[in-house]
Amino acid sequence: MFPKLARNRVWRTGTRQQGIGLPVAIFVITVLAAFVVNMGYLVQDNATGRIEYVQSLRALLAAESGGDFGLNVLFDPSDATTYSSLSCSSTPVSYSFTNDPGMAGCSASVSCTSSSSSGETVYTITSVGTCDDSTRTIAIDAM
Secondary structure: OOHHHHHHOOOOOOOOOOOOHHHHHHHHHHHHHHHHHHHHHHHHHHHHHHHHHHHHHHHHHHHHHHHHHHHHHHOOHHHOOOOOOOOOOOOOEEEEOOOOHHHOOEEEEEEEEEEEEOOEEEEEEEEEEEEOOEEEEEEEEEO
């Protein structure tokens, strides 16, 4: 129908293409890859921090349980009316929580000291709770 029109169109084949598409695509891919790698590091750090928090909490609970055991030994429930036979030993006593699945691998070392002032005796129970690599210490004062 228009044969001359199609033959007369001249295409330039020697010109350089100008555009920014490929460099932008490479930049975006690089930035996204760096983002993904950093997110992986953040997730790993978060998991490590959470494990350390749980271990520290378990050590604190072991120390508190040891302190409670120490109070129970010092203030014997069978002598609850008078507490006439209080005995405080500075030799540490160890408790192991092997029967409790939530506290497996934890232990507590409990010691007691006493001091007198103005006719009053103050007992200080020190408990060191240990779970794996975490250690927490508490002190309980009682009269």
